[in-house]
Amino acid sequence: AQTVTQSQPEMSVQEAETVTLSCTYDxxxxxxxxxxxxQPPSRQMILVIRQEAYKQQNATENRFSVNFxxxxxSFSLKISDSQLGDTAMYFCAFMGTNFGNEKLTFGTGTxxxxxx
Amino acid sequence: xxxxxxxxxxxIKTRGQHVTLRCSPISGHKSVSWxxxxxGQGPQFIFQYYEKEExxxxxxxxxxxxxxxxxYSSELNVNALLLGDSALYxxxxxxxxxxxxxxxxxxxxxxxx
Numbered sequence: 001a002q003t004v005t006q007s008q009p010e011m012s013v014q015e016a017e018t019v020t021l022s023c024t025y026d027x028x029x030x031x032x033x034x035x036x037x038x039q040p041p042s043r044q045m046i047l048v049i050r051q052e053a054y055k056q057q058n059a060t061e062n063r064f065s066v067n068f069x070x071x072x073x074s075f076s077l078k079i080s081d082s083q084l085g086d087t088a089m090y091f092c093a094f095m096g097t098n099f100g101n102e103k104l105t106f107g108t109g110t111x112x113x114x115x116x
Numbered sequence: 117x118x119x120x121x122x123x124x125x126x127x128i129k130t131r132g133q134h135v136t137l138r139c140s141p142i143s144g145h146k147s148v149s150w151x152x153x154x155x156g157q158g159p160q161f162i163f164q165y166y167e168k169e170e171x172x173x174x175x176x177x178x179x180x181x182x183x184x185x186x187x188y189s190s191e192l193n194v195n196a197l198l199l200g201d202s203a204l205y206x207x208x209x210x211x212x213x214x215x216x217x218x219x220x221x222x223x224x225x226x227x228x229x
Contacts, residue, residue, distance in 0.1 A: 004158075037220075043204060045159070045220035091158050103149060103172050104208075104218060106158030 002027045002094050006107035013082055014115050020067075021077045021110050023092030033095045034068065035104070036077045040088040048090070051075065079112075087114045118143070120209050120221035128227045129197050137192045137224045141209030147171075148190040149218060150182060151206040159206055165190055166212065194226075202228045 003026045013019040025034070036048040051059045051068050059066050063083075067076045079086055092107040121140045129135050141148050147166040151159035164172040165184035179195045188209075194201055204225050208218035 043223050043225075045206060045208075047217060047219075050217065093158075103161040103164055103174070104151070104159070105161070108158050 002029075002032075002096065002105045004092050004094050004105050004107040006092055006110050008110045009108070010111045010113070012113040012115055015082060015084060017082055018078060018080050019082055019112065021079075021090050021092075021112065023075045023077070023107060025073050025075065025092070025094050027073070027094065027096070029096050029098065031097045033097070034066075034075045035093040035095070036064070036066070036075075037091045037093055037106075038086075038088045039091065039109075045091075049077065082114050084114050084116060086112060088112060120207055120219055122205075122207050122221040122224050124224060125222070126225045126227075128229060130229055131197055131199060133197050134193065134195050135197060135226060137194075137205050137207075137226070138189065139192070139207030139209075139221060140189045141207075142219055145209040145211050145219075146188055147210045147212055148184055148188065149208045149210075150190070150192045151208065152176070153204040153206055153223070155203070162192065197228045199228050202226060 005024045032053045034051045038046045038048050049059050049061045049064050063080045065078045089109045089111050091109045093104045095104050123138045149164040150162040153159040161174040162176050163182040168184045182192045184190045204223045206223045207221045210218045
């Protein structure tokens with residue numbers, strides 16, 4: 001079974017600063033997908049960024065980028081030029097590619113607060 | 117295009133009762149998954165359905181059941197409610213089994229008293 005660990009329950013940074021959220025995972029699969037989801041107080045789970053394990057290049061989406069270290073099973077999220085709207089819970093998630101295992105396994109989340 | 121919709125938004129039930137939660141996927145999506153999110157935790161996988169067939173089941177008791185209809189909408193049923201069933205229930209849809217992006221609905225907040 002896969003596990004996802006987020007060791008930072010809470011973080012806060014000043015607006016416009018850069019922040020990095022940590023995530024480690026454990027799996028015996030070779031091909032899989034990793035995700036970062038954002039859940040603001042409105043509760044809607046929003047996909048921030050996705051990384052395919054077979055791709056060596058780190059994914060980037062505007063101010064959001066990841067540092068994917070497959071051997072270390074590490075998948076951190078960097079938010080540059082942080083904005084007040086980035087305040088939310090952030091969840092790291094894993095999805096396998098084997099039949100019947102296309103489900104998301106989530107970490108416990110990191111509560112990020114952007115301070116004006 | 118409309119996103120994933122869920123109903124009701126909020127629900128209060130008494131222990132021992134039964135509840136039905138509903139989900140309509142994004143148009144054209146054939147896969148629906150259900151997750152339970154207890155306050156302060158990450159979502160936990162309950163079920164996945166694809167083309168009306170159960171494709172995956174999480175570690176939940178038999179009190180939890182689900183089904184998918186020909187129009188790909190889905191229902192999650194929970195019998196004999198317990199206080200511990202109080203949670204946010206999230207539905208997610210995806211185009212098919214080999215699409216690895218799931219799109220979430222706003223959730224149903226269930227409170228069991």
